[in-house]
Amino acid sequence: xxxxxxxxxxxxxxxxxxxxxxxxxxxxxxxxxxxxxxxxxxxxxxxxxxxxxxxxxxxxxxxxxxxxxxxxxxxxxxxxxxxxxxxxxxxxxxxxxxxxxxxxxxxxxxxxxxxxxxxxxxxxxxxxxxxxxxxxxxxxxxxxxxxxxxxxxxxxxxxxxxxxxxxxxxxxxxxxxxxxxxxxxxxxxxxxxxxxxxxxxxxxxxxxxxxxxxxxxxxxxxxxxxxxxxxxxxxxxxxxxxxxxxxxxxxxxxxxxxxxxxxxxxxxxxxxxxxxxxxxxxxxxxxxxxxxxxxxxxxxxxxxxxxxxxxxxxxxxxxxxxxxxxxxxxxxxxxxxxxxxxxxxxxxxxxxxxxxxxxxxxxxxxxxxxxxxxxxxxxxxxxxxxxxxxxxxxxxxxxxxxxxxxxxxxxxxxxxxxxxxxxxxxxxxxxxxxx
Numbered sequence: 378x379x380x381x382x383x384x385x386x387x388x389x390x391x392x393x394x395x396x397x398x399x400x401x402x403x404x405x406x407x408x409x410x411x412x413x414x415x416x417x418x419x420x421x422x423x424x425x426x427x428x429x430x431x432x433x434x435x436x437x438x439x440x441x442x443x444x445x446x447x448x449x450x451x452x453x454x455x456x457x458x459x460x461x462x463x464x465x466x467x468x469x470x471x472x473x474x475x476x477x478x479x480x481x482x483x484x485x486x487x488x489x490x491x492x493x494x495x496x497x498x499x500x501x502x503x504x505x506x507x508x509x510x511x512x513x514x515x516x517x518x519x520x521x522x523x524x525x526x527x528x529x530x531x532x533x534x535x536x537x538x539x540x541x542x543x544x545x546x547x548x549x550x551x552x553x554x555x556x557x558x559x560x561x562x563x564x565x566x567x568x569x570x571x572x573x574x575x576x577x578x579x580x581x582x583x584x585x586x587x588x589x590x591x592x593x594x595x596x597x598x599x600x601x602x603x604x605x606x607x608x609x610x611x612x613x614x615x616x617x618x619x620x621x622x623x624x625x626x627x628x629x630x631x632x633x634x635x636x637x638x639x640x641x642x643x644x645x646x647x648x649x650x651x652x653x654x655x656x657x658x659x660x661x662x663x664x665x666x667x668x669x670x671x672x673x674x675x676x677x678x679x680x681x682x683x684x685x686x687x688x689x690x691x692x693x694x695x696x697x698x699x700x701x702x703x704x705x706x707x708x709x710x711x712x713x714x715x716x717x718x719x720x721x722x723x724x725x726x727x728x729x730x731x732x733x734x735x736x737x738x739x740x741x742x743x744x745x746x747x748x749x750x751x752x753x754x755x756x757x758x759x760x761x762x763x764x765x766x767x768x769x770x771x772x773x774x775x776x777x778x779x780x781x782x783x784x785x786x787x788x789x790x791x792x793x794x795x796x797x798x799x800x801x802x803x804x805x806x807x808x809x810x811x812x
Contacts, residue, residue: 378477378480380472380475382476383476387502391499400528401528404497404498405530409505409508412485415509416534417535419515420654421517421539424540424650425525428698432674433650434519436668437650437651440660440668443668444664449465449507449514450464450520451518451519456803457808459475467673479506486505518534527562535569537572539653540574540575541647543646544578544700545557545580561578568591568596570596573598574596577601584600606621606645608627612712616633616634624652628665629662632666632670634670634673637708640678676693676694678692678705678712679692679807689785689793690794693803694795694803697724699732699735702733703739710739716741716789716791719794721744721777722744722747723747723754725754726753728799730755745773745774746772747802749801750777754801757773758773777806
């Protein structure tokens, strides 16, 4: 079966269909049982949280790879190509291998769906494919939760010595709950008996929930600012210089090629997770430095510069909730010299649009409201209305390519063009800008 045939089957299911299903692990459990449980063979670091999951996964994966292990990493969503979701030592699975993998798993999908008279979702099939692939190519898995934790398809894994909860904020509230403590309980559902839980969360009420869930699983909790911490976190050319104290040792003057102070925190969480994974073995500073130096996370304060030296710099960031937008605006103010920004923005209708646009008032900017190719996108007119209410100038350019052209044409040499609001918008923009 070709890559295009596999993609057509998955696209027909709909990438967001899982959000309409009742919470259940029954379908993915049936699939992994039919596949003889590949999800339980390799040890895994399992990562959930509201923001920073993919960055933390990429950092942890690179450090693990630097130790000599072969690391299969599963992240979501993708920006441009579905193959981005499955990487081996940071290299995406090839289209040919993806097609062959789907051809291998398709009879098992048919078997499970026939027995249950129920269709597997897009994400469940991809998750089963990842487990089947990883067990043949890797020594260890780093797995990012798709949504929530407890009922996420990735939560069928049993061999999980380390669970990570990056942080907890309000997002996907229609599914996860309207309070941080409720969301924390759902995310803490990934904690397995005897595991170590690593968290970058600081709020006592949220930590209480994590502690309660960990206690029930007889799991140890490693908390930032208590068991590990960021000692230094400075801007540098092309990224950051960070120093981190893990539960085992201190690491100084580490170069992390990512922008934003929040990435220093993600780095500390990732290093503590890898430290916990190796238990009594201390990671050497040279290994950690080598692993961090190669980290690349597209769409996270990613900068693009056109061939024209007079063209404005373009910054892509997938911020899609108020906390993510706050991190973006703080990073822009710290890392980039600009008089003002032209922000090309498209947001999904179920997001906190007002909260996100309010965070953008912290920087001098005007907005170009657009719409990604998703049925869930908020109409640009709705963004324009809320922008006016919070005091931001805004024009509407519904087509994203046209919005990008408009932003680049109107931005001066001392301005930034920032593309943000959702993975859909950034992915589509990245495809257009890098073509």
